[in-house]
Amino acid sequence: MSQTSSPEPANTDLTRLAAAELAELVHSRQVSAVEVTQAHLDRIAEVDPAVHAFLHTDAENALATARQVDQDLAAGQAPASPLAGVPVAVKDVLTTEGTPTTCGSRMLEGWLPPYDSTVVRRLRAAGLVILGKTNMDEFAMGSSTENSAFGPTRNPWDLDRIPGGSGGGSSAALAAFEAPLAIGTDTGGSIRQPGAVTGTVGVKPTYGGVSRYGLVAFSSSLDQAGPCARTVLDAALLHEVIGGHDPLDSTSIDQPVPPVVAAVREGATGDLRGVRVGVVTQLSGEGYQPGVLRSFHAAVDTLRELGAEVVEVSCPSFQYALSAYYLIAPSECSSNLARFDAMRYGLRVGDDGNRSAEEVMSLTREAGFGPEVKRRIMLGTYALSSGYYDAYYGSAQKVRTLIKRDFDAAFENVDVLVSPTTPTTAFRLGERVNDPMAMYLADLCTIPANLAGNAALSVPSGLSDEDGLPVGLQVMAPVMQDHRMYRVAAAYEVARNAAEGGPQIQRVPQADWSAHNRAQSEVAV
Amino acid sequence: MSASVAVTELMDYDEVVQRFDPVLGLEVHVELSTNTKMFCGCENAFGGEPNTKVCPVCLGLPGSLPVVNGKAVESAIRIGLALNCDIAEWCRFARKNYFYPDMPKNFQTSQYDEPIAVNGWLDVVLDDGEVVRVEIERAHMEEDTGKSLHVGGSTGRIHGAEHSLLDYNRAGVPLIEIVTKPIVGTGARAPEVARAYVTALRDLLRALGVSDVRMDQGSLRCDANVSLMAKGAAEFGTRTETKNVNSLRSVERAVRYEMTRQAAVLANGGRVVQETRHFDESTGSTSSGRTKETAEDYRYFPEPDLVPVAPSREWVEELRATLPELPWERLKRIQTEWQLTDPELRDLVNAGAVELVAETVAAGAGPAEARSWWVSYLTQQANTRGVDLADLPITPVQLARVIALVAEGSLTNKLAREVVDGVLAGEGEPDQVVEARGLKVVSDDSALLAAVDEALAAQPDIAEKIRSGKVAAAGAIVGAVMKATKGQADAKRVRELVLSRCTG
Incomplete structure (x- = not known):
């Protein structure tokens, strides 16, 4: 059952199990879905005051769903999916009918969406138990969750450090064993970078592989929802639940979900013979933390030992990726966030009966958006202005085409590309809040895949020797070839577990989190 | 400024x-x-x-x-x-x-x-x-x-x-x-x-x-x-x-x-x-x-x-091939089918009557009659009332019925106008107006003969002219008969009766 041979002391604790293991226990009716759900709700109550992974939890609905799963199983029905009865946390950027969806912003505080996002609808249909909504940088803009209007999330490996962002809440919930599965969204690395710095698995599927309907848009051409988990298999199982064509999303690809679970099972044999792995020259070297690079090189060695053929690949246009990203994403965001105008839903400020609609819009946007969101709206507004469009947005789109060509050329010779997921391990809270450029560099390695639309994931690759913090290995695959990266990641995961005598995530320090109360920790920011 | x-x-x-x-x-x-x-x-x-x-x-x-x-x-x-x-x-x-x-x-x-x-x-x-x-x-x-x-x-x-x-x-x-x-x-x-x-x-x-x-x-x-x-x-x-x-x-x-x-x-x-x-x-x-x-x-x-x-x-080609007849193509067809000169077609278009005439024709009327009604008499009525032609309270089907009554000899043109006036006045369908106003052509020969005899007796000199072969003089007698029957007689039939009385 367990992927490790050495019994973990906490294995009796349901929250320590992988989703696949929980599903097996529930489906064989050894443990009820209600017990599993309650265990996670208890865990959240215990540690979340310190971690702050969740913005809302919904115990009542979660238990009701679990009860239904148990009843259906008791009645002899087959599970609705391989993950039926397993709890999941959802990033607060995906709409959930009747429960708050804030996007980490004051602007949407108190808004109750009248509809479910497609991802959430599929989770429900598959019998997953939604525990609640996870914290994030406001409107998914940031790399640390410090831009959340409701306070930062903390990294379970070190509560004084950031859990990555924007989806830090989802990854921290996994690393703190508050949930076995989570949904994230990735515009420039918001699934993979938090995955890397929390020692969890984060997958950005091919753009169009998972519906964006109900995903509150930051940058429409880059946003992609995907699975977060503690194991590669769990991520693949979740991927198959949420993936697939959706007629409500015109950019969703009308093809079957790539066979990612099968690929994981294939990879788990530990045989990567015949697989060609490309190391991207431009995504390592100067500016990278030495411990991260050492971890990365060790990972590449492991892949070679598993039989993969490793070659160096040059993607020269990647050096422009960050600049192009910071023109395209703000441009689209300036338009996407225009709808938050106090007229129909969400925050309304200054409506005293005398002010004009225009003044109320202005006051509301001034009060409702945080500084990073405003910065990007202004950047984007400027980049799209007549007279500047060609120089900024237009040029950025050309860079995007060049990056796609780099990927296409690379994938003619290799099956997957690898790089570190992030240049550094988790930084300290507050360290980069006043230095946007330093913050933006956290997404240096992840952004190219968003710009090109291909698939990429981050899988834990050990701890950095200098600070003992998690490092992630990024594996990238061509469009709709997501299974390739899953196979490589699964093989790598098996090799690491074998070498280390068990999953790295089980070694998250067991601080007395309940003692680390929020009031104290917020002083540190 | x-x-x-x-x-x-x-x-x-x-x-x-x-x-x-x-x-x-x-x-x-x-x-x-x-x-x-x-x-x-x-x-x-x-x-x-x-x-x-x-x-x-x-x-x-x-x-x-x-x-x-x-x-x-x-x-x-x-x-x-x-x-x-x-x-x-x-x-x-x-x-x-x-x-x-x-x-x-x-x-x-x-x-x-x-x-x-x-x-x-x-x-x-x-x-x-x-x-x-x-x-x-x-x-x-x-x-x-x-x-x-x-x-x-x-x-x-x-x-x-x-x-x-x-x-x-x-x-x-x-x-x-x-x-x-x-x-x-x-x-x-x-x-x-x-x-x-x-x-x-x-x-x-x-x-x-x-x-x-x-x-x-x-x-x-x-x-x-x-x-x-x-x-x-x-x-x-x-x-x-x-x-x-x-x-x-x-x-x-x-x-x-x-x-x-x-x-x-x-x-x-x-x-x-x-x-x-x-x-x-x-x-x-x-x-x-x-x-x-x-x-x-x-x-x-x-x-x-x-x-x-x-x-x-x-x-695109499929859509092109299945486009309906476009207005100008239709006009060209109508002009040929109805044998209109360019000015006639223009008047028809300017009167906003193409559709109305087409519908009237579709209801059985001849194109010339239908066009004549809409472009002249009904256009005048619309102008008098200050409404669009299409908004007059008479339908092409109703007008076609009136035209049919004329064609079969039940109405004269003059009577037909009265019927149309009745329809416009809200008096019902053409046949109801004919009935209610008593506008049907007098086609009973015995009634007409009585009127003819009366008129001949009233104007013996003219009667004599006709009898002597001056057929053109019959018009005066026909006019008198028409007047006596308040226009409800078919003038052609009256003329036939006059001539037969005077020669028979």
Whole structure:
């Protein structure tokens, strides 16, 4: 059952199990879905005051769903999916009918969406138990969750450090064993970078592989929802639940979900013979933390030992990726966030009966958006202005085409590309809040895949020797070839577990989190 | 200088066209009559309880995404083909960004520099038969906005209102915007050309069955761009864009008004301000819309939530092959079938009677009779009543019945008019009017013979002439009989009876 041979002391604790293991226990009716759900709700109550992974939890609905799963199983029905009865946390950027969806912003505080996002609808249909909504940088803009209007999330490996962002809440919930599965969204690395710095698995599927309907848009051409988990298999199982064509999303690809679970099972044999792995020259070297690079090189060695053929690949246009990203994403965001105008839903400020609609819009946007969101709206507004469009947005789109060509050329010779997921391990809270450029560099390695639309994931690759913090290995695959990266990641995961005598995530320090109360920790920011 | 002056100075129209050349640009917005909206499955219908035909997509709720209505694309292509446009092999939507409360996303999803149809033309026939070819720059797809209702204040516009109500039922309704190239060289006829163009376009869209084309309900809306340049000048002058032009007549009036207003401004050494102007139906004048402190920058960029529209050539050709008979093709056919001269056809068109005559013919009447009734007697009646011909309370089917009664000899032309008058007066169907008014031709020979004998006896000298072979004299007796029978006799039959009495 367990992927490790050495019994973990906490294995009796349901929250320590992988989703696949929980599903097996529930489906064989050894443990009820209600017990599993309650265990996670208890865990959240215990540690979340310190971690702050969740913005809302919904115990009542979660238990009701679990009860239904148990009843259906008791009645002899087959599970609705391989993950039926397993709890999941959802990033607060995906709409959930009747429960708050804030996007980490004051602007949407108190808004109750009248509809479910497609991802959430599929989770429900598959019998997953939604525990609640996870914290994030406001409107998914940031790399640390410090831009959340409701306070930062903390990294379970070190509560004084950031859990990555924007989806830090989802990854921290996994690393703190508050949930076995989570949904994230990735515009420039918001699934993979938090995955890397929390020692969890984060997958950005091919753009169009998972519906964006109900995903509150930051940058429409880059946003992609995907699975977060503690194991590669769990991520693949979740991927198959949420993936697939959706007629409500015109950019969703009308093809079957790539066979990612099968690929994981294939990879788990530990045989990567015949697989060609490309190391991207431009995504390592100067500016990278030495411990991260050492971890990365060790990972590449492991892949070679598993039989993969490793070659160096040059993607020269990647050096422009960050600049192009910071023109395209703000441009689209300036338009996407225009709808938050106090007229129909969400925050309304200054409506005293005398002010004009225009003044109320202005006051509301001034009060409702945080500084990073405003910065990007202004950047984007400027980049799209007549007279500047060609120089900024237009040029950025050309860079995007060049990056796609780099990927296409690379994938003619290799099956997957690898790089570190992030240049550094988790930084300290507050360290980069006043230095946007330093913050933006956290997404240096992840952004190219968003710009090109291909698939990429981050899988834990050990701890950095200098600070003992998690490092992630990024594996990238061509469009709709997501299974390739899953196979490589699964093989790598098996090799690491074998070498280390068990999953790295089980070694998250067991601080007395309940003692680390929020009031104290917020002083540190 | 112009807008702020309390009384707007106008130049005499004849002087305007002596000194200036007008340039027109017409933008027509057509609401498509698809079942559903442009980007969602909500019902597309006029009116309804406010905010009942809405969903997360057309309300622009966070997270919602648009999906293009394939039927709207089909309509757009058919319109493009009928306007002789090239249909793009690949085109996209863009976002037009600006803040306004009736626009749920604060951007309008609209085609911009990549429209679905470009470079077409429409031949427009003026009242005297002159044909003007109006070049079409483009036809593109977009979505309509919601509606604002400004409560309080005097103007019903946002300025000065106490509060505003928003109805998003119209938000997301599919629109096609059809833009002409600059229309030059029409001189004094510019206002007429503008009206004729919108009329021709309306007829075309109606024939295509793609829109209700109701200007009064806003399903056909025209913005008129007008500028003047001095006679002989090469460069266009500054234009104004007049909105709220809600009838065909208003199109003509608005253009004419702007010409006279701009001419006065220019003649006084002023400059025409590039601005949006609002047409007032009651006064026939235009007034300055919102003053723009800054030029509007819509920050267009390609809509990332939609994929490009790439109609296959096979589909386009299929749509071309299945276009219905277009208005001008129909007129050509009608002219041949009904054997009309050019002036006759023009009169028919100018009377707005083509459809009515066609329907009357379809109901069994002969084309000549049907045309004669609608173009002369009924047009007079419509003019007298001050209504459109089509709004007269008589249907083509009713008229066809009257014509049939004449053809079978039951009515004379004079009686037929009385029957029509009766129908117009609301007295019922033609047969009921005939019955009620007792208008049937007297076809009973014995009754007629009595009247003939009476008339012959009354005028023995004429009777004698007839008997002596002066057949032409019979007319007087026939007239007397007709008078005696109050016109309800068939004059031809009366004549036969007179002659048989006098020769038999």
